[in-house]
Amino acid sequence: MTKNYVGEYRQKLVSAEEAVTLVGSGDWVAYGHFAMAPRFLDEALAKRKDELRDVKIRCVCPMQIVEVAKVDPKYEHFIYHSGFLSPYDRHLGDRCMHISGLYHNGPATIRNGHAAHPRVFFLKTAPMDNHGFFNFGTSCSYHRALCDVADHIVVEVNNKAPVCLGGEQESVHISEVTHVVETDNYDMPVLPHDIPATDVQKSIASHIVEELEDGCTLQLGIGGLPNYVGKILAESDLKDLGVHSEMMCDAFVDLFEKGKITGRCKTRHKYKMVYTFALGSQRLYDFLDHNPACGIYPVDICNNPEEIGQNYKQVAINNAIMVDIYGQVSSESADFRQISGTGGQLDFTYGAWLSEGGKSFICMPSTNRLKDGRTVSRIVPFITPGNIVTAPRTIPMFIVTEYGKANIIGKSVWQRAEMLINIAHPDFRDELIKDAQKQKIWTRTNKIE
Template identity: 55%
Template sequence: MSVYEEYRKKLTTPEKAVSIVKSGDWVDYGSFTGQPVALDKALAQRKEELLDVKIRSVTAVKMHEVVKVDPEAKHFVYNNWHFSGLDRKLHDQGLCWHIPILYNELPSYYRRFLEVDVAMIPVTPMDEKGFFNFGPQVSHTRAICEKAKKIILEVNPKIPRCLGGREETIHISEVDYVVETEWDLPEVPPAPPSETDLKIANYILPELVDGSCIQLGIGGMPNALGGIIAQSDLKDLGVHTEMMTESFVDMVESGVVTGARKTLDRYKLTYTFCLGSKKAYDFLDNNPRCAAYPVDYCNNPGNIAKNDNAIAINNCVEVDLFGQVCSESSGTRNISGTGGQVDFNLGAYHSKGGKAFICLESTYKNREGKVFSRIKPILTPGAIVTTHRAMVNYIVTEYGMVNLKGKSTWERAEALISIAHPDFRDELVKEAEKLGIWRRSNKIAP
């Protein structure tokens, strides 16, 4: 039987495909831009027939129909590995549950521990060899499919074909059902950088050298730095990142990124997923300069460290005077997830000449307009520690940059207070004294 005959045999409607889902099943929806639309809608229509169907996904940009039709979460239980803004709101309503992870370990969770009854995965159209491409979310998708008892593919011609790497495809012989649909990939345009973002970015830029290998996290500040790098005189930069962003496209087009000095995946832009704009998706489509890898390769700290001068740039919510970093919650309220911050912080530090930067604006305002410091004596009660104090390298605000490696508790307090907002420094000194981490000889520049 040819691959085309097998395709026609397995081709069906979304309604027939989802009929295999039973009450109590674990159903995986994939991740990021690769989450089903037609299959989700068809499954939602079966609400009254089903109870306690548990859904897993990552960072939903658009509300799933199974969540929309079931406000009591009686029929469908929605679980998520890393929250988007939408997931956060659903969590506040009791409609989304968070699953903590170290992102580089996620494929192993599936292969070692998790059950998957049905996987529903969007893919590109099949090629002449019978392979479908997962598009810009290789991540842990192959691991999901390996563990799934049944696999349904949602074929969408608008998904870019993202070259590997490895584990970026699945063969028609491995799947149970195929449905055809067409929809535009969700876009998350880069946040415009603020004045504060630009100040922070300009502290980091001098730390880069020709041949640095870059990872950028999500948000305005990494985007600001990416724009500055694209216009810089740096040469032969490499890319080994978790998330491919529009900033990297700009760096390639300006000529600063060549990958010529990379040790691992030389000349390639290495990444595991892309959640961005059409510009980024079009750049990735059939582009041999880019290599999509599973996250256990891309985020493996040992692999990150293989490239000299690895630079990791990520954000956080708050940091305390001991150097503990919270990047995923506001108190007990979950707002995102650990993601790859720990992976890249560790990997970049162990790279020859590597550096890991965690960035934050020095203050924030609550809903009433009151201003608070993001550098705190201790983390907000209930806040989740994302990056352990002993793992933290550089902390950067709009007031400066400090390296915490090798510093005692009193040295850390002095360093962190020096980059806090000036309005809060005296108060932080008093709190440091109460905590027993302030020496009389400590000095803070005005």
């Protein structure tokens, strides 16, 4: 007979206001990631502002405004950090500090003590099951690592969180939990299912899809481009696709329901759609709930390049802000302003390189329109000061704009310059050639088509 954990649950059940008294001045506090960031506990902690000083909070891409940052713009009481900035984090401006790192290294960074020790871990979970476990819902990420090291774990239970099957390390047991906080079961944060693609994104998608083959394993992200790639694939003749993707998104649901995804050709986690977090529509969350076709894994498994590289024909599709004519990729900052984070871009770009028949794509429009009305090239002579190099020039394979794609692997500096200038906007090619000449990476044999 299964043990009944209801009594232990009731003993640990408290209000959010009582739970946050675990936090003292000077502590580090961890929040759940993405759609599983806690709302009730965050609001309750923010109300203790005047009682506390120098409390540091860390999160990853929360899909809500974090109250502790909002109430303390001078960092006197709370200093808020994000490992990957969400739109809500960007809205906070300098009230959100960035913690950089390779996403797949997150669990080891926590467990090995490289990161500051979290006294308390606050996270949203699905309700406790009959065996006493709280499922991490749509964010496995490095939640288990935080549970392993935190002095206290407080779960904020929400019955609208889907139960996302592992995989592994996708839950925490009542015996490990200090407090349980119940909520009004507020809705999961949702993203639009059908984000329209621009004409430029459609052109980029067409360049990518012509490189894909039967049996390839996909990594897609969020936005108009991956959605449109999914639409093209859904109507294509490709078959037996697999999924090994940091993020589970709505495009995969469409492909699965069209019969395009089987996972039959995968050589790792065969037949499973592997991911470490999910963001999307309510339809996506309903699809994930108790679905054995999907396996959520901690990020040190899902995003481990060697794990990714074991898949057959792994495809990685990611966005960039700027690429220089050497092949360096900047995807997370604009001047000195952090926009997002390294995330899993480098993990999957390198993982695809390690894969038999794998291909990686770094995608961007050829130009960017600035606030002052000027249009500038996204392909540049060199990464400008203040911008962060997300992927070094030794890792990316295909760079893609609406003007074509360039496979820069194994190419010399002058070959790279020629190939990348060829896919720059025509209005900027002459100037880029002059820059390449100044930088002594242009030869008499170079030519632009």
